[in-house]
Amino acid sequence: xxxxxxxxxxxxxxxxxxxxxxxxxxxxxxxxxxxxxxxxxxxxxxxxxxxxxxxxxxxxxxxxxxxxxxxxxxxxxxxxxxxxxxxxxxxxxxxxxxxxxxxxxxxxxxxxxxxxxxxxxxxxxxxxxxxxxxxxxxxxxxxxxxxxxxxxxxxxxxxxxxxxxxxxxxxxxxxxxxxxxxxxxxxxxxxxxxxxxxxxxxxxxxxxxxxxxxxxxxxxxxxxxxxxxxxxxxxxxxxxxxxxxxxxxxxxxxxxxxxxxxxxxxxxxxxxxxxxxxxxxxxxxxxxxxxxxxxxxxxxxxxxxxxxxxxxxxxxxxxxxxxxxxxx
Amino acid sequence: xxxxxxxxxxxxxxxxxxxxxxxxxxxxxxxxxxxxxxxxxxxxxxxxxxxxxxxxxxxxxxxxxxxxxxxxxxxxxxxxxxxxxxxxxxxxxxxxxxxxxxxxxxxxxxxxxxxxxxxxxxxxxxxxxxxxxxxxxxxxxxxxxxxxxxxxxxxxxxxxxxxxxxxxxxxxxxxxxxxxxxxxxxxxxxxxxxxxxxxxxxxxxxxxxxxxxxxxxxxxxxxxxxxxxxxxxxxxxxxxxxxxxxxxxxxxxxxxxxxxxxxxxxxxxxxxxxxxxxxxxxxxxxxxxxxxxxxxxxxxxxxxxxxxxxxxxxxxxxxxxxxxxxxx
Numbered sequence: 001x002x003x004x005x006x007x008x009x010x011x012x013x014x015x016x017x018x019x020x021x022x023x024x025x026x027x028x029x030x031x032x033x034x035x036x037x038x039x040x041x042x043x044x045x046x047x048x049x050x051x052x053x054x055x056x057x058x059x060x061x062x063x064x065x066x067x068x069x070x071x072x073x074x075x076x077x078x079x080x081x082x083x084x085x086x087x088x089x090x091x092x093x094x095x096x097x098x099x100x101x102x103x104x105x106x107x108x109x110x111x112x113x114x115x116x117x118x119x120x121x122x123x124x125x126x127x128x129x130x131x132x133x134x135x136x137x138x139x140x141x142x143x144x145x146x147x148x149x150x151x152x153x154x155x156x157x158x159x160x161x162x163x164x165x166x167x168x169x170x171x172x173x174x175x176x177x178x179x180x181x182x183x184x185x186x187x188x189x190x191x192x193x194x195x196x197x198x199x200x201x202x203x204x205x206x207x208x209x210x211x212x213x214x215x216x217x218x219x220x221x222x223x224x225x226x227x228x229x230x231x232x233x234x235x236x237x238x239x240x241x242x243x244x245x246x247x248x249x250x251x252x253x254x255x256x257x258x259x260x261x262x263x264x265x266x267x268x269x270x271x272x273x274x275x276x277x278x279x280x281x282x283x284x285x286x287x288x289x290x291x292x293x294x295x296x297x298x299x300x301x302x303x304x305x306x307x308x309x310x311x312x313x314x315x316x317x318x319x320x321x322x323x324x325x326x327x328x
Numbered sequence: 329x330x331x332x333x334x335x336x337x338x339x340x341x342x343x344x345x346x347x348x349x350x351x352x353x354x355x356x357x358x359x360x361x362x363x364x365x366x367x368x369x370x371x372x373x374x375x376x377x378x379x380x381x382x383x384x385x386x387x388x389x390x391x392x393x394x395x396x397x398x399x400x401x402x403x404x405x406x407x408x409x410x411x412x413x414x415x416x417x418x419x420x421x422x423x424x425x426x427x428x429x430x431x432x433x434x435x436x437x438x439x440x441x442x443x444x445x446x447x448x449x450x451x452x453x454x455x456x457x458x459x460x461x462x463x464x465x466x467x468x469x470x471x472x473x474x475x476x477x478x479x480x481x482x483x484x485x486x487x488x489x490x491x492x493x494x495x496x497x498x499x500x501x502x503x504x505x506x507x508x509x510x511x512x513x514x515x516x517x518x519x520x521x522x523x524x525x526x527x528x529x530x531x532x533x534x535x536x537x538x539x540x541x542x543x544x545x546x547x548x549x550x551x552x553x554x555x556x557x558x559x560x561x562x563x564x565x566x567x568x569x570x571x572x573x574x575x576x577x578x579x580x581x582x583x584x585x586x587x588x589x590x591x592x593x594x595x596x597x598x599x600x601x602x603x604x605x606x607x608x609x610x611x612x613x614x615x616x617x618x619x620x621x622x623x624x625x626x627x628x629x630x631x632x633x634x635x636x637x638x639x640x641x642x643x644x645x646x647x648x649x650x651x652x653x654x655x656x
Contacts, residue, residue: 057385100568101523129635149493165477165491165640195429195548206635220523220548220644224629227636240428240575247568301552307457307534308555312493314642316548 027303028294032321035290040282040323041175043067048270048279049085049233051106053095053241054263062262065237065270065279066198066216067322069176072134073191074230076127077200080211081232085269087121089212094261095245099253101219104242105201106264108212114258120212129206132227133188149312151295158287160295162315166192166223170315172286176234177315179226191231194221194316196239200230218243221316236281236322275327284321294321355631356622360649363618368610368651369503371395376598376607377413377561379434381423381569382591390590393565393598393607394526394544395650397504400462401519402558404455405528408539409560413597415449417540422589423573427581429547432570433529434592436540442586448540457534460555461516477640479623486615488623490643494520494551498643500614504562505643507554519559522549522644524567528558546571549644564609564650603655612649622649 026034047070053062068078084090090107094115097105109115151160157171164170167179170192180189193199198216202209209230216235235242250256270278284291299313354362375398381390396406412418418435422443425433437443479488485499492498495507498520508517521527526544530537537558544563563570578584598606612619627641 098572100571132636163491163493165493165642166638204632223645224626224634224638224641226638228629228634243428244426244572244574246572298552301556304532306552306556308460310494310552310554313552314493314549317551 025302025304026297027301028297030303031290031294031297032284035284035288035294035321039285039288039290040325041285042325043236043281043283045271045273045278046082046269048236048281049081049267050270050273050277050279051090051267052265054265056241062241063238064216064235064241065281066233067236067281067283068233069191069231070174073176073178073189074127074131074200074232076125076131077209077211077230077232080124081214082269083121083124084212085267086272088266089118089121090264090267093118093264095242095264096248096261097215097252097254098218098242098245098248100247102217102222102253103215104218104245105213105215107201107214110254113254120210124210124212126207126210127230129228132206132230133190135188149299151292151299151313151318153292160292160318162318163312164315166226172291172315172318172320175283175286175320177318177320179315190227192221192315193217193223193225193229193231194234194319195219196235196319197231198233198235199225200232202229216242221314223316236283237279237324278327280325280327282323282325284323286320291320294318353630353632354625355629356625358631359618359622359625360612363612363616363622363649367613367616367618368653369613370653371564371609371611373599373601373606374410374597376564376609377409377595378598378601378605378607379418379595380593382593390569391566392544392563392569393609394561395564395609395611396561397519397559398502401504401506401517402459402528402560404453404459405537405539405558405560408452409542410597411449411452412540413595414600416594417446417449418592418595421446421592423570423592424576424589425543425580425582426546426570426573426576428575430545430550430581431543432546432573433541433543435529435542438582441582448538452538452540454535454538455558457556460534460558461518463516477627479620479627479641479646481620488620488646490646491640492643494554500619500643500646500648503611503614503648505646505648507643518555520549520643521545521551521553521557521559522562522647523547524563524647525559526561526563527553528560530557544570549642551644564611565607565652606655608653608655610651610653612651614648619648622646 047068049066051064055061093107095106149163154161159172162170164179168181170179177192177194178189179192195217198214200209200211201213201215247253248255255261295318298318300309375396377394379392383389421435423434477491482489487500490498492507496509498507505520505522506517507520523545526542528537528539529541529543576583583589623646626646628637
């Protein structure tokens with residue numbers, strides 16, 4: 001339908017998922033609901049961070065669960081976060097900053113905030129901005145890089161490829177949205193700042209973030225932060241406990257009134273919790289046929305409400321499906 | 329820096345704004361702050377909708393100001409909204425639905441919500457899905473359409489052109505973010521669903537929305553709604569009074585508990601308010617040199633915090649600057 005699709009003549013390279021015709025009127029949610037058990041991946045308890053906030057004004061509990069990102073991305077910071085959680089470093093700290101259409105931020109207070117600085121545990125790794133990206137396998141050529149607007153499964157890369165205004169392409173890798181550049185001598189990938197993604201706060205020098213201050217995206221994807229801040233995970237449960245907080249009224253939307261800060265009761269790695277308190281979550285494999293169909297349906301809505309099909313989608317509008325399951 | 333930029337060899341078509349070299353380290357905010365008065369456009373009082381919500385739990389006032397979109401987009405619905413406001417139609421209604429990372433919705437209750445239906449005033453226009461888009465001037469050719477990731481001012485179109493995953497291009501028109509398709513026989517443009525944009529709720533048939541139920545985007549731009557729902561404006565003040573509300577817990581995130589609905593005290597066209605109560609707002613002309621520099625800086629952050637420059641931006645990450653000014 002789009003001019004550019006025709007101009008690039010990529011049809012021969014595209015492998016659409018088999019059986020896609022039957023998705024003619026299925027919504028993305030229906031495709032996800034129909035995904036077989038084999039297409040879901042259980043998130044390991046050592047990859048889940050459970051942040052318990054003080055109850056809300058009505059006494060309702062508030063729990064935020066974060067999935068930590070896997071290799072090859074940001075692993076030094078992820079290691080630090082596990083060390084900090086096992087030190088109970090964040091217990092008694094607070095949500096310090098909530099900026100509309102941007103981030104909610106918590107943890108180590110900035111100097112001058114009227115909160116005593118707490119020493120970080122020994123042994124934290126010092127990371128540099130080189131670690132914001134990772135090398136990518138050599139599976140793309142410049143011709144496949146001219147990705148179309150529609151999600152395509154290209155060559156031997158199993159996840160859909162997308163046009164991206166920020167990289168040479170965007171795609172998915174083991175459950176994570178990523179973008180990449182592919183040049184003659186440089187091929188790099190990085191996790192992207194979509195809604196709900198969690199990153200490491202830092203000062204101006206790029207090596208000043210150790211993982212003790214974190215933020216979650218609560219607005220339109222601030223993709224200009226990609227490769228400038230370390231993405232360490234994403235909120236997989238309870239994002240509304242961050243996104244619906246009152247916005248801060250101080251500089252950079254830090255809370256000017258300390259009474260507005262929501263206290264953090266505890267932050268734990270799920271593997272360190274009793275079995276009965278662990279969240280049990282799965283993500284839809286981004287290498288599965290179900291995900292390819294889901295991505296296609298997000299880009300080409302055919303369910304009855306829609307009269308015009310976009311013919312494309314940006315990577316952050318194809319959120320990776322997450323589901324809670326019963327304990328085994 | 330990006331492969332595709334080189335491959336498309338568009339440099340000869342690009343007219344970068346003069347004096348851009350001096351923006352080497354200026355942040356987007358600094359560029360906006362330095363924009364001369366002539367680059368700001370006053371929003372007419374007949375184009376501003378003032379929604380006053382009940383005060384919050386602490387008694388703080390909550391006012392949401394919406395700028396209605398101008399021709400050629402959605403003008404039938406915008407006319408209806410002025411008619412509804414002058415009828416005081418929304419007074420006593422409520423915010424009915426708040427869905428995380430999606431929309432806050434208010435106005436006419438859906439059947440079965442336990443709220444008496446209120447008749448709409450006479451004379452509302454009935455619009456069809458053909459009105460979701462508008463014809464565009466014939467100023468693009470297929471060669472200029474291969475826009476680069478970086479904002480470019482192309483040919484005689486004064487606003488920056490952007491790569492877009494949803495259209496053949498994205499750009500700005502008299503203060504509004506728009507996308508378009510350009511084919512041999514069809515050239516259409518439409519306003520896009522960025523954060524804060526306001527649209528018309530409807531049932532499944534696309535002509536069922538009259539403007540009496542509205543929503544504002546409070547999450548990542550749901551661009552799949554483009555051309556499927558009528559964009560009628562954007563929140564230019566007070567979006568936090570919608571985005572920070574508790575999320576609904578009923579189906580589609582409508583409030584299951586009626587007590588959670590925030591009452592609407594009144595909705596008025598600013599031109600109908602006493603002069604002392606009118607908001608005075610301006611937007612940065614999207615056809616100005618200041619805006620071209622601002623867009624370039626959003627796509628290529630050079631201020632000291634940044635270590636990697638994206639080399640591109642999506643249209644919704646270049647929000648049109650709005651400022652409040654003193655009454656004249």
